Amino acid sequence: xxxxxxxxxxxxxxxxxxxxxxxxxxxxxxxxxxxxxxxxxxxxxxxxxxxxxxxxxxxxxxxxxxxxxxxxxxxxxxxxxxxxxxxxxxxxxxxxxxxxxxxxxxxxxxxxxxxxxxxxxxxxxxxxxxxxxxxxxxxxxxxxxxxxxxxxxxxxxxxxxxxxxxxxxx
Amino acid sequence: xxxxxxxxxxxxxxxxxxxxxxxxxxxxxxxxxxxxxxxxxxxxxxxxxxxxxxxxxxxxxxxxxxxxxxxxxxxxxxxxxxxxxxxxxxxxxxxxxxxxxxxxxxxxxxxxxxxxxxxxxxxxxxxxxxxxxxxxxxxxxxxxxxxxxxxxxxxxxxxxxxxxxxxxxxxxxxxxxxxxxxxxxxxxxxxxxxxxxxxxxxxxxxxxxxxxxxxxxxxxxxxxxxxxxxxxxxxxxxxxxxxxxxxxxxxxxxxxxxxxxxxxxxxxxxxxxxxxxxxxxxxxxxxxxxxxxxxxxxxxxxxxxxxxxxxxxxxxxxxxxxxxxxxxxxxxxxxxx
Numbered sequence: 001x002x003x004x005x006x007x008x009x010x011x012x013x014x015x016x017x018x019x020x021x022x023x024x025x026x027x028x029x030x031x032x033x034x035x036x037x038x039x040x041x042x043x044x045x046x047x048x049x050x051x052x053x054x055x056x057x058x059x060x061x062x063x064x065x066x067x068x069x070x071x072x073x074x075x076x077x078x079x080x081x082x083x084x085x086x087x088x089x090x091x092x093x094x095x096x097x098x099x100x101x102x103x104x105x106x107x108x109x110x111x112x113x114x115x116x117x118x119x120x121x122x123x124x125x126x127x128x129x130x131x132x133x134x135x136x137x138x139x140x141x142x143x144x145x146x147x148x149x150x151x152x153x154x155x156x157x158x159x160x161x162x163x164x165x166x167x168x169x170x
Numbered sequence: 171x172x173x174x175x176x177x178x179x180x181x182x183x184x185x186x187x188x189x190x191x192x193x194x195x196x197x198x199x200x201x202x203x204x205x206x207x208x209x210x211x212x213x214x215x216x217x218x219x220x221x222x223x224x225x226x227x228x229x230x231x232x233x234x235x236x237x238x239x240x241x242x243x244x245x246x247x248x249x250x251x252x253x254x255x256x257x258x259x260x261x262x263x264x265x266x267x268x269x270x271x272x273x274x275x276x277x278x279x280x281x282x283x284x285x286x287x288x289x290x291x292x293x294x295x296x297x298x299x300x301x302x303x304x305x306x307x308x309x310x311x312x313x314x315x316x317x318x319x320x321x322x323x324x325x326x327x328x329x330x331x332x333x334x335x336x337x338x339x340x341x342x343x344x345x346x347x348x349x350x351x352x353x354x355x356x357x358x359x360x361x362x363x364x365x366x367x368x369x370x371x372x373x374x375x376x377x378x379x380x381x382x383x384x385x386x387x388x389x390x391x392x393x394x395x396x397x398x399x400x401x402x403x404x405x406x407x408x409x410x411x412x413x414x415x416x417x418x419x420x421x422x423x424x425x426x427x428x429x430x431x432x433x434x435x436x437x438x439x440x441x442x443x444x445x446x447x448x449x450x451x452x453x454x455x456x457x458x459x460x461x462x463x464x465x466x467x468x469x470x471x472x473x474x475x476x477x478x479x480x481x482x483x484x485x486x487x488x489x490x491x492x493x494x495x496x497x498x499x500x501x502x503x504x505x506x507x
Contacts, residue, residue, distance in 0.1 A: 071320055074324075127224065
């Protein structure tokens with residue numbers, strides 16, 4: 001009986017650790033996607049969200065963004081920042097709820113925050129795909145763009161996990 | 171010895187500057203300005219030599235899209251010479267300080283045609299080998315803000331909305347709790363009042379001072395007697411509102427039950443069935459002391475405590491009752507009356 005209890009406790013510890021690691025990874029991916037200027041890449045240009053890196057005479061120079069649809073760019077900036085903020089908030093709320101939630105209850109607040117973060121990054125990536133660089137043939141999407149979509153998937157999975165997970169009751 | 175040192179220093183002074191004789195010129199990389207405004211283009215240099223009197227600065231301008239550059243400013247022999255024929259005629263002013271190696275110029279009243287690259291070349295004889303540095307000028311109708319107003323507005327409003335929702339949620343819970351408590355107070359208070367009036371009899375005093383006195387007396391009596399309001403009411407399935415008095419009563423009752431249970435388990439110690447249950451009291455007692463602590467800290471009997479029902483039931487269940495308590499109100503009534 002004791003052995004079963006110990007094993008069960010170990011299993012729950014592992015699950016908890018796994019969830020926290022996944023959450024921290026998601027936060028890191030979101031931060032990289034937001035901060036690194038690499039949503040659109042060509043041979044000599046790496047651009048977007050905040051500025052433009054241009055390779056002239058084998059030196060990278062940082063310049064401003066010009067001739068962009070302002071409202072869409074700023075919406076993408078805002079929503080990706082919000083996604084980062086909500087993901088970080090969700091982590092803190094999860095840790096707080098681990099200690100304060102009555103047994104047998106679901107982590108609803110954490111799940112909701114994570115769902116909002118998922119929504120925000122989805123809005124950001126969608127608007128970017130639809131409105132910016134929609135007609136350009138030269139170049140392709142950079143690693144920040146890819147990371148944005150990957151973190152969308154992760155945040156969605158985590159949100160669903162939090163909404164289903166129950167605090168263990170004895 | 172001294173001559174050797176002197177020779178060595180002379181040789182060193184001779185060698186070192188020759189190797190690093192390049193002059194390094196610093197300007198900005200890019201400058202933004204509004205149409206009609208003035209802009210100061212800064213240029214300074216670093217040189218191993220002292221600033222000589224023959225130091226020269228010269229600025230040239232290359233428009234965007236053109237390959238030719240024209241000279242617009244030259245400083246030499248201690249005097250500045252500005253453009254008097256070209257596109258910057260009467261618009262360039264020297265604002266630098268050659269003594270401090272600063273060769274900055276001020277360009278006034280900018281226009282869209284001033285977009286281009288400005289190159290500063292400084293020479294500090296005998297230090298003349300160096301690469302000129304360029305600064306790009308961008309003239310805008312309105313200055314572009316990178317993370318703009320829309321970004322800040324969206325972020326601020328969403329976060330503000332979140333904070334508002336959380337505050338409203340907790341406020342509603344608190345208000346509902348108060349309302350439920352006060353409603354049940356008034357309901358039970360009416361019932362008890364009717365009961366006590368029947369016992370005492372007729373004629374309340376007409377004098378206002380006497381009325382006040384009787385009210386205060388009654389209040390004092392109330393504190394020693396069981397309170398006239400129900401002390402336990404259900405807020406929802408999860409939460410119970412319980413006054414500090416009730417907390418105290420249940421804690422004491424629970425303690426008494428715990429002692430009785432312990433005594434019982436000791437008497438029946440030889441029966442193996444009871445032995446399994448005795449460790450329960452030890453496990454309950456920490457929770458019991460927690461409840462007692464909570465009861466002690468409340469000062470007035472009407473202070474409301476919100477208790478999560480499951481835990482409360484667990485505690486009092488484990489302590490002495492052989493089965494879960496179904497009605498707390500009945501328990502209180504039985505205890506006190």
